[in-house]
Amino acid sequence: MAIISEKDLQPIYDVIVVGSGAGGGQSAYTLTMNGVKVLMLEAGRNYDPVTETPMFQIPSQMPLRGMSTRQKPFGFADATVDGGWEVPNEPYTQASEDPKTHFKWWRPRMLGGRTNHWGRISLRNGPYDFKPYSRDGLGFDWPISYEDVAPYYDKVEMLVGVYGSNEGLENTPDSPNGTLLPAPKARAGELFVKKHIAKHGLPVIPIHRAVLSTRQDHVNFPPRLHPGNPKAQKILAKAMQERAACFWATDCGRGCAIKANYQSTTVHLPPALATGNLDILCNAHAREVTLGADGKANGVIYIDKATGQERAVKARAVILAASSGETARIMLNSKSSRFPDGIANGSGLVGKYIMDTVGGRLGGSVPAFENLPVHNEEGAGNHVYIPWWLYKEAGKLGFARGYHIEFGTGRRMPGMGTGGASPGYGKSYKEEVRQKYGAGIGFSGRGEMIPNKDSFCEIDPTTKDKWGIPVLRFHWKWSDHELKQAQHMEQTFHMIIETIGGKPAKMSKTKEEAIEAPGSIIHEVGGALMGADRAKSVTNQWNQCWEVPNLLLNDGSAFCSNADKNPTLTIMALAWRASDHLIEEMRKGNL
Amino acid sequence: MEKPSSESPNRIDRRAALKWMGAVVAAAAVTDKLLGAPKDPGAKPIEGAGRLIGTDPVLNKTYSPGELWSLTLTPAQRVAAIALIDLILPPDNPATDKLASQLGVQDFIDEWISAPYENCAADKPVIVSGLDWIDAEAGRRFQKKFAELDEAQKCQIADDICGKTPVKKEFKAQQQFFGRFRSLAAGGYYTTPQGMKDVGYVGNVPSVDFAGPTPEALKHLGLA
Numbered sequence: 001m002a003i004i005s006e007k008d009l010q011p012i013y014d015v016i017v018v019g020s021g022a023g024g025g026q027s028a029y030t031l032t033m034n035g036v037k038v039l040m041l042e043a044g045r046n047y048d049p050v051t052e053t054p055m056f057q058i059p060s061q062m063p064l065r066g067m068s069t070r071q072k073p074f075g076f077a078d079a080t081v082d083g084g085w086e087v088p089n090e091p092y093t094q095a096s097e098d099p100k101t102h103f104k105w106w107r108p109r110m111l112g113g114r115t116n117h118w119g120r121i122s123l124r125n126g127p128y129d130f131k132p133y134s135r136d137g138l139g140f141d142w143p144i145s146y147e148d149v150a151p152y153y154d155k156v157e158m159l160v161g162v163y164g165s166n167e168g169l170e171n172t173p174d175s176p177n178g179t180l181l182p183a184p185k186a187r188a189g190e191l192f193v194k195k196h197i198a199k200h201g202l203p204v205i206p207i208h209r210a211v212l213s214t215r216q217d218h219v220n221f222p223p224r225l226h227p228g229n230p231k232a233q234k235i236l237a238k239a240m241q242e243r244a245a246c247f248w249a250t251d252c253g254r255g256c257a258i259k260a261n262y263q264s265t266t267v268h269l270p271p272a273l274a275t276g277n278l279d280i281l282c283n284a285h286a287r288e289v290t291l292g293a294d295g296k297a298n299g300v301i302y303i304d305k306a307t308g309q310e311r312a313v314k315a316r317a318v319i320l321a322a323s324s325g326e327t328a329r330i331m332l333n334s335k336s337s338r339f340p341d342g343i344a345n346g347s348g349l350v351g352k353y354i355m356d357t358v359g360g361r362l363g364g365s366v367p368a369f370e371n372l373p374v375h376n377e378e379g380a381g382n383h384v385y386i387p388w389w390l391y392k393e394a395g396k397l398g399f400a401r402g403y404h405i406e407f408g409t410g411r412r413m414p415g416m417g418t419g420g421a422s423p424g425y426g427k428s429y430k431e432e433v434r435q436k437y438g439a440g441i442g443f444s445g446r447g448e449m450i451p452n453k454d455s456f457c458e459i460d461p462t463t464k465d466k467w468g469i470p471v472l473r474f475h476w477k478w479s480d481h482e483l484k485q486a487q488h489m490e491q492t493f494h495m496i497i498e499t500i501g502g503k504p505a506k507m508s509k510t511k512e513e514a515i516e517a518p519g520s521i522i523h524e525v526g527g528a529l530m531g532a533d534r535a536k537s538v539t540n541q542w543n544q545c546w547e548v549p550n551l552l553l554n555d556g557s558a559f560c561s562n563a564d565k566n567p568t569l570t571i572m573a574l575a576w577r578a579s580d581h582l583i584e585e586m587r588k589g590n591l
Numbered sequence: 592m593e594k595p596s597s598e599s600p601n602r603i604d605r606r607a608a609l610k611w612m613g614a615v616v617a618a619a620a621v622t623d624k625l626l627g628a629p630k631d632p633g634a635k636p637i638e639g640a641g642r643l644i645g646t647d648p649v650l651n652k653t654y655s656p657g658e659l660w661s662l663t664l665t666p667a668q669r670v671a672a673i674a675l676i677d678l679i680l681p682p683d684n685p686a687t688d689k690l691a692s693q694l695g696v697q698d699f700i701d702e703w704i705s706a707p708y709e710n711c712a713a714d715k716p717v718i719v720s721g722l723d724w725i726d727a728e729a730g731r732r733f734q735k736k737f738a739e740l741d742e743a744q745k746c747q748i749a750d751d752i753c754g755k756t757p758v759k760k761e762f763k764a765q766q767q768f769f770g771r772f773r774s775l776a777a778g779g780y781y782t783t784p785q786g787m788k789d790v791g792y793v794g795n796v797p798s799v800d801f802a803g804p805t806p807e808a809l810k811h812l813g814l815a
Binding site: 045051052053054056057058059060061062063064065066067068069070071072073076077081082083084085086087088104184185186187188189191192195245246247248249250254368369371372373374375376377378379380383411412413414415416417418419423424425426427429430433434437438 | 631632633634635636643644645646647648650651652653654658659678679680681683694699702703706708711746749753754755773774777778779780781782783784786787789790791792793794795796797798799800801802803804805807808809811812813814
């Protein structure tokens, strides 16, 4: 089995996995390592980071010095293929003309999905994050607790490789000894911020990122991850040996040809393919999940993008991991006499309570950083961050939930912004460019959004994509919790920049201006909530749809809250947990 | 130079304020690059105006100006652009460094103003008419083309429009030209290997460990 073309499809699989990113990759990995025969459908093209990643290319080798365009929004060298907030031939619509209600929907169309370009920030949800309703009466509790998920966080961290440290801070979980890889050293500017803001109670600590700071322990990790499964251990040991440690030079967002960072295409899929149990079909755009007479999911209808033809494939169970928006769309488009409003949507909750992360930002310049003695500050993206530090103040802030702070400093690869704004010309101009280079600082907040009934997606009654598939229509509304939180972020960044003697950029005039546009942060989750009550949720705690238990939702769609912690690590942990449970249920004959 | 103190950040003079604004713009670029999503969705293509970079370009190759879309500058405009680029970005060590024009910065500027994207297209009339003007102005003042002037003569024109000292009303359009041209020239230059070395960027080089800040850097920041 391998990356196949349509003629090689088997008549029936144990499981079809729709999507190849964090959720799909983890599901396929867990299932195939345990002998389950899987077909993975990917809407985009095949993609190989080992041969396609422009590791050391500099802007002068790229068109327009790598400028960001609508078709490559993160710049020319970004790993994303055929993706962005606008995808050709695949529209989506907004319910209202009011821009404040618009949701920007990011979609990649490539093997590995958005794992190829993501920030690799891998923070665990803490105990509070699974029980937000119990703490402040807002949103929903998860039907699981931190203790249920912790063993899977351990496993995912060992499998994908995460650098970081244990700091013992509130609701910021430690990992068991030996699980994390060593944190890289902080950069000069990061240490400077740490020193000067300690008096304000803001901790600057090593961030957790899915990057190999050292090579993985290929001797001890495989038996811990796959006890009693020598074949899986052997395959994983080999896969781990094929990954090199980070060489601290290039932008993770381009992808990683040496497999030092996690992307599904370099970490999940190679060992899954090596089991011989995985077929991957690319350019296969899933349209709907089909339902058997017994009320179970029995396959998927997809569009072969090369020919535009509609095809059907069969399986004993189906996992949707197409991204929360696309998963909701597939479910809502899967209509039958039993489920006229979409498969497993008797509750009417599919598409409801969609969330993004609350984003805020402020930059500035710091005189102290000027003329810093030249040294290599490239490293590997973020090395440190500031976790939410005001849990004790929750009732006094005017907004309910917290945020963490990511920030960047240093003498990083020059781009079109370098030197452009200094006055004059000639020697004195160049002198000033040198002085100012690396003297900038940028802060971003990443905060928790509380799910609300006004933020949802549904099927647009008229608009269809190129293949005739009805598209999503979005509704969005921030609550005051999110708006005030974004304003608090800006005020905090302003305070930090002034504290380090810097000059902050201009602040927003209103809280509506302070918050980044919905969908900007690309932490789209929700739309098929997990819950303890089948009348009030779409899936149970095992990501199984209540009404169709052999249909699992293993991406972010089952999230019923969106903690400030970036969602990918939790998506992977829950996908592993759900896949383990699926295997058990299949063995028992319960599905 | 003027440094605002953290106690009274508003007490900076206008010149310092302008400098800071520039640095803040650069800082915003750092923010975009390092921290999550870009604020702007990216340059908007102009449909039908030429071949776009597209959604799936080959990334592992070196692109040359003129490869994706045809270029704009006339031979005379190119000659003027070369002279202005080398005036703005003179080599620190003429014996060892190449001129910015020898690194093809004018080709990049031509690529930029010729590109089928809205922000690039907005620069095109500014740059083209500015280059025509600078030759005409050289003719008016010295009866020569701009490139044929000696250094002092070139500076006489550049000083009037570069914005370092107050710019006369009649040169406001030329000031806008000079600012955009300098911005494009600097972006073009500092993204070349020589430009990176010039500004003090020493990354993009593999190493076994991330060494972190040097003792000198820590001392500079009062951290050692």
